[in-house]
Amino acid sequence: MRSLRRLLPFLIPYRRVVLASLLALLALTAVDLVLPLILRQVIDRGLAGSSTRFLLLSAGAILGLGVAHALLAFGQRYASEWVSHRVSFDLRNRLFDHIQHLSFTFHDHTQSGQLISRCIEDVRSIQSFTGQGVIELVQVILLLVGVVTILFVEDPGLAPIALAPMVPLVWITTRFGRRVSGLFLAVDNALGELSARLQENVSGVQVVRAFAREAHEIERFDRTNRSLYTARLTVLGAWARIMPTSNLLVILGTILVLWFGGQRVLQGEMTVGELVAFNSYLLLLANPATQLPWLVDVAGEAAAGLQRTAEILDRLPEIRSPEDAIELPRLRGLVEFRNASFHYQGEKAHALRDIDLVVEPNQVVALIGPTGSGKSSLVHLIPRFYDVTQGAVLVDGLDVRRLELTSLRRQIGIVLQTSLLFSASMHDNIAFGSPGATLEEVQAAARVAQADDFIRAMPQGYDTQVGERGVTLSGGQRQRVAIARALLMNPRILILDDSTASVDMETERLIQRALASLMEGRTTFVIAQRLSTVRRADLILVMDDGRIVERGTHAALLHQGGLYRQIYDLQLRDQERLTDELAGLASQEVPGGRERADEFDQPG
């Protein structure tokens, strides 16, 4: 419940509206209190005094009050709704922006579904409490204080007796309030787990079918479903106890008044009228008392929501521009690693150890090595997706940690193996890194990336929407769009993942051509899978277990007879053998192929 305080900063900009809503509420209460007075007058005076005129006046007054009530009620409701939606608007904006800035390490350790549910569900529960909930809470508290004061003024002797049941009521309600956030948290967690199970099952449907594991999956789902059932019943059980109890305690107050007050009436110390009046004031507590647990419940959900959103908002992005950041001028493209080591947060093993490396501008560096040897980790340090845990990474002689982050990343182009596109037009997807680009520039980039043809063949060309509600692109098409995207940025440093997964040979050839033009005149790091790429590199880094174990050109490394030679013998030569075989077959179609292959074969 304490986390409700975190709502205040969001309410402050709208304090005037909150206040206005509260005043409207007070006026509304006043208006509503006048109505019974008029009715009493009608009965006592109008009917007894036999005046039609008075009746007409009263009817007019009732209608007038009705209009006032309607206006005030509308104003009050709308004002509080307005505030609640403004607050959730602001909160969602904050969350969105904050999540975008949190570093890779945070996202590595956080489930995306959790983040989405914070921004949608938690903000929703905060919204339903803000506004109307806050106002009603204030109203209930004011009413409670007011009634208690009146009771003490009316009859200081009877008041403590009448209010005695309120003590357990307050105690129960606060205890409920403390418990309920925890119970809701349990329900939310169970629900989260249930959706995770479901999501996994649906995403992995082919695997489930392939291994005929449906029964096993149903059993797993049932376990979670059952724990959700239990958690939900626990919350509702707490509700079932508190809901009638608050009502009972108010009635208990009336009974006590009736018993003790009645005895005083019988002794002639009090009139019946006084007793009735006292009791009717006490009954004013009935509504707020039954409302209180509900409000506490809504507040509890909001508090849980605020707590969870705060967990995100309080996280500072670990990687951000320093105070005195240097705006990076146009890069030449010199990249250095000085004794750089790195391990992922929470992992015991080092991903990179003691990397020392100097890459001259416009050099092409190929990284090769087994899965998990640190190739990706190494290239991810250059755009500062992660920070080194020891040593330094420098571009043009400047430590990347001293640079303004945007000015660094804008000059680094990245094409990853799985190319993520966004639900937007083809044009916007290509201009993703360079929002101001014209259609001509976009088309030029697409042409070089071998993507222009298939984009033009689409129904709306460059305006065609991609994604869930638009066209679906094949893996090879996506990759070429990603290449165009990187080209358009005209980066000085380029990071490529060369593995062209799951495309047929023709497409692969197109992609290889596009990559070749992309690499021209830039410092390039390429995680290499293909012989052609490795051979083309100015420098080959052979990585194993987080270290650079060999470095040099293709010829030199072959000569050395180390790990590279081993990899070459194991598989690259296999590719080469086939290349030769094909070259023989295709010599008419690809003139000069044989010579190239010979030259390539020479050191072995």
Next chain:
Amino acid sequence: MTQAATIPHSDDLPAKGYDPHVARGMLAFMRPYRRPILISLVLMLAGSAASVAGPYLVKVALDSGLAAGSKQVLARTAVLYLVAALVQWAAIYLRVRLMARVGTSIIYDLRARLFGHLQELSLNFYSRYSVGRVITRVINDVGVLREFITWALLAVVRDLFTLVGIVAAMLAMNVRLTLLAFLVLPLMGLVTVIFRLQSQRNYRAVREAISWVNSVLAENINAVRVVQAFSRQKHNYERFRDEVNRNNLVTNLRAARLSSMFFPSIDLLASLAMALVVWLGGAAVLGERITPGVLVAFVLYIERFFEPIRDLSRRYDAFQATMAGGERILALLQAEPEVIDPPQAVEMPPLRGQVDFDGVWYHYPDDERPVLEDVSLRVSAGETVALVGRTGAGKSTLVRLVARMHDPTAGRILIDGVDIRSVRQQSLRSQMGIVLQDPFLFAGSVRENIRFGRLGASDGEIEAAAQAVGAHEFILRLRAGYDSPVEEGGVILSVGQRQLISFARALLADPRILILDEATSSVDTQTEQLIQRALARLLRGRTAFVIAHRLSTVVHADRIVVLEGGRIIEQGAHAELLARRGLYHRLYTSGFEDALTP
């Protein structure tokens, strides 16, 4: 830029406010619980009776107790009042518990049914129905239903009872005055109809707005690494704030304005009715046609009459949401599985592994164009067949038919001479191993993921399988070795590492027929080399279908089958096919042109 330029219109919205078909479907879910629901209704009536008794007892205490000066009567009424209060407490407590159990049980059943149903639906269903939509159905729509059953169902019944009761009481007292008061009802009807239409529209708009927010958020969070790599944070934030989130704000405020207007206008009509009754009814009292008591009672009843109406209107949104959710849940439950076991299905006996395609045709249900045309192929037990062809040639469809993930639209597939449609799917698939291009791992440890292949496998067998595919070493280097969690937020695995784990899983299953669907394409060349060796051992003695783009994977096959446009156009060994200079030759020469011309 990260979001569609227009608001996505969702097909997940209710067609109409009330649909008798949906209502019947919803009632069917509640049928098993009609007893507790009925008991709750009785409890509700008992509770109401007890609460009505309260004021009456106070009156008795005042009139007969205090006025008559009898302490005895006072004591007796106080005790009676206490009893009534306790009855009321118990009635509410039991009712809420009962209905909570009913509501929660219904959704437990419903979710279990939905999940079970999802396990039977065919893959074609999943290609049309996104993960997000399935989750919305099973989580959100069912949740809305629970809320309605637990809280609203009985309240609606009670409100209707109250309304009828009040009208009856008023009519019994004075018909003319009742009609007078109800002069405002046509007005109220009008207001309600307008409100309902508007509110339906707003409900849609609000749902659409939040689903837009949801999808843009999801996209941004899932692609946060790309966003950061291209420094798009500022731009994306502005678009989110000024378009998507602003649209959500504006839509919600419009809906809030309407709903804020509705209750005050109902209240205003109540005041109008009261004014009418006071004015004309008062005149009637003066003319001595009715007693002042009747007038007072009327005024009180009018106040009470509008309370259930307000309550019903408040529940209208919940009702709408429930109808919409119910419609979608029913639609999902009524989706028919494409592949079903015939009633007389038998267990597949242990396989030898001979597979025959006999004039097989296939087209997807929503597309008449055939994906496979008249494919006939005999694969002997123990043979390794590589399937080669351009994207969309029908390779994946062909292997899926073997695992009976779809049924052929014409022709048949025989394994060991048995038509696979005549045996139980479970018994067929449990003897096959399938490794897909996208190595899917489940939340859980590495060990559990490998064990998925054979649930009874020991830790030793699991490690042996991992060792055989060359995954053992990297697994040991993970944070907690075989017990490292692999879900989102767990250890970070490369695509290649995930693929190795899925290989170990398939190996552990020890299948007679093995299907590799582009399984090696995401593995780096060195890892692939490891796998190739493991596979060579694995494939020995098993029938295998291998789809691959990499020449190195294809060349070792016993036979290469080349598909084009859903037909088999060439088959034979690697050297034969190259010599033939057909499509196979063309595919590979074009593929390696780059290797030849840097």
